Amino acid sequence: MRLRTITFKTSFWRPRTDYVSEIIRITSPHLKEGDIIAVSEKAVSTASGNIFDEAGVKPGRIARFLAGPWTRKLWAGPLGKMTSLKNQTRLNLINYPVDEGAAHKQTALWYVGLLQSLRHYSEGGIDASNLPYTYVSLPLSKPIEVADNIRETVFQRTGKKVTVMIMDGDTTHSWRNLHLAPRRVSTPGLIHFGGVMSYIIGRLFGFKSRQTPIAVSGDLVNPDRALWYAKLFHRLCGGGAGRTVWSMSSKMETSLTGVTWEMLEAVDHFPITLMRLE
Numbered sequence: 001m002r003l004r005t006i007t008f009k010t011s012f013w014r015p016r017t018d019y020v021s022e023i024i025r026i027t028s029p030h031l032k033e034g035d036i037i038a039v040s041e042k043a044v045s046t047a048s049g050n051i052f053d054e055a056g057v058k059p060g061r062i063a064r065f066l067a068g069p070w071t072r073k074l075w076a077g078p079l080g081k082m083t084s085l086k087n088q089t090r091l092n093l094i095n096y097p098v099d100e101g102a103a104h105k106q107t108a109l110w111y112v113g114l115l116q117s118l119r120h121y122s123e124g125g126i127d128a129s130n131l132p133y134t135y136v137s138l139p140l141s142k143p144i145e146v147a148d149n150i151r152e153t154v155f156q157r158t159g160k161k162v163t164v165m166i167m168d169g170d171t172t173h174s175w176r177n178l179h180l181a182p183r184r185v186s187t188p189g190l191i192h193f194g195g196v197m198s199y200i201i202g203r204l205f206g207f208k209s210r211q212t213p214i215a216v217s218g219d220l221v222n223p224d225r226a227l228w229y230a231k232l233f234h235r236l237c238g239g240g241a242g243r244t245v246w247s248m249s250s251k252m253e254t255s256l257t258g259v260t261w262e263m264l265e266a267v268d269h270f271p272i273t274l275m276r277l278e
Helices: 019-030 041-047 060-074 078-083 085-093 098-112 141-156 196-203 223-237 245-252 261-265
Strands: 001-010 035-039 051-053 136-137 165-176 178-180 209-216 269-277
Touching: 001 019, 001 223, 019 196, 019 269, 035 041, 035 060, 035 141, 035 178, 035 223, 041 136, 041 141, 041 165, 041 269, 060 078, 060 098, 078 085, 078 196, 141 165, 141 209, 165 196, 165 223, 178 196, 178 223, 209 223, 223 269
Parallel strands: 035 165
Antiparallel strands: 001 269, 035 269, 051 136, 165 178, 165 209
16 A cells, blocks of 8 residues: 655644645545644644743742753762653753743643653643743644544535544554554544653663644544654644754744744644545
8 A cells, every 4th residue: 555645735724724625625635535634733732822821920849850860960970861862852851941840840740740751841731932032832632632623524514524632742662463552542442541651761771752642533544554644744744933942042043932933934834744545
C-alpha cells in the first residue's frame, strides 16, 4: 500500500475560531471515503480558547524549586546527560527564566500535578510555543469527544466517512508492543504511568520515540501505525513559529514573552494533514 498526504496551510487559529468548519472547508474538495484527517491538538486548543495567561500567577515554593535547581541544575546537568538531551536543549535549561519559569511550573502544578511538573518541557501537554506573550495552551480534557465531533460533522456536511486523529507533538516511547505515552490518552495500546518516569525510562533505554496520537475516532488503527502517522504528521506540519519558546522567540527576534498575535499571524501554519492509503 502507498500513503498519500496533503498538508494544508491555514491562518493562525485565534481563540473562538470555528476550527471544525475550517477543517471541512479546507479538506472537502480533496476528501474521499476512508481518508484520515490529522489535526494538531495545539491548534484545536488555541481555537477553543483552551489557553491560560501565566502573567498573573504567583508561584509557590515548589514551583520556584522546579524552575530553579530542578530545571537549571538537574535537568541541565545529570538528568539531561542521562536522557541524552541535545546540547542546545541543556543550554536553554541552564538559562531557564526563573520568574516566568516558576509561574509556568505553578500552572503545571495546578493543571497536571507534580509528577508531570517534574518534566523539563511540555508538562502533561501544556505548551507555550506558537502562543503570544505569557499564554500557554492546555491539554484537551476530552480529546476523543473533539475527534468524534469533527468526524460526525464531516459526515453530516460531506457524506464522507473518515477517521479523525488528534496529534500532540510530545513523544511516546516504544519498545516492541510497549508504548509509553507522555500522558494518559484514549488511543488504544498506549499506556502511561508515573508522569516524568515515562519520559526518563524511554530516553534512558533508547526506546523508539514518535509523536503521540491522543485520540482516534473512526476506523480502528493499530497503535504502531497510529504512532507512525503521528510522526509523519509532525514532520509534515512543521513548527509554525517555532517548536519551542526559545526557537520561536529567536525566529521572531524578541524576548521569550515578546511574541505578539500579529507576529504569529505572519507565519505559515499547517495544522491539518489529509492521509490516504492506496
